[in-house]
Amino acid sequence: METESVRVEFPEDANVIIGQSHFIKTVEDIYEAVVGTVPQAKFGIAFCEASGPCLIRVDGNDEELKNVATDNARRIGAGHTFVLVVRNAYPINILNRIKDVQEVCSVFCATANPLDVIVAANDRGRGILGVIDGERPKGVEGESDAADRKSMLRKFGYKR
Secondary structure: EEEEEEEEOOOOOOOEEEEEOOOOOOHHHHHHHHHHHHOOOOOOOOEEEEOOOOOOEEEEOOHHHHHHHHHHHHHHHHOEEEEEEOOOOOOHHHHHHHHHHOEEEEEEEEEEOEEEEEEEEEOOOOEEEEEEEEOOOOOOOOEEEEEEEHHHEEEEEOOO
16 A cells, blocks of 8 residues: 655635545535535535546536646545535535535545645555644644634634
């Protein structure tokens, strides 16, 4: 078995959600989950089939983001993996709906941070071992850091 680190590339103003699913209707169901939750979201989704023709199935409402999702899915190359790239919506607004999609087994990450996917490969295929999401911690928050965090959450409307 070999392992590889695959850098996920996506626009600075976008977020990415990567997960594992088990059925060909994943692209349609995630499409419906996104537009049904955040109608103004722009997105692209790519899903790697793990049997039959083993195609990358693609959908979305933004051609650039569909291409970005497809490119990342191709480079990750792990069966039953989906890559959702989204603008005009934060993952927190759609993540529970994605996890409620019947065929979604797990979500590896939801982020706007620099991202690497750790992939294992053997003679049969490839699978995701995990992700490296963002940077290492640089310390522990102090009182002013906690105040800044709380202020930011209120500014974005997540807390009162």
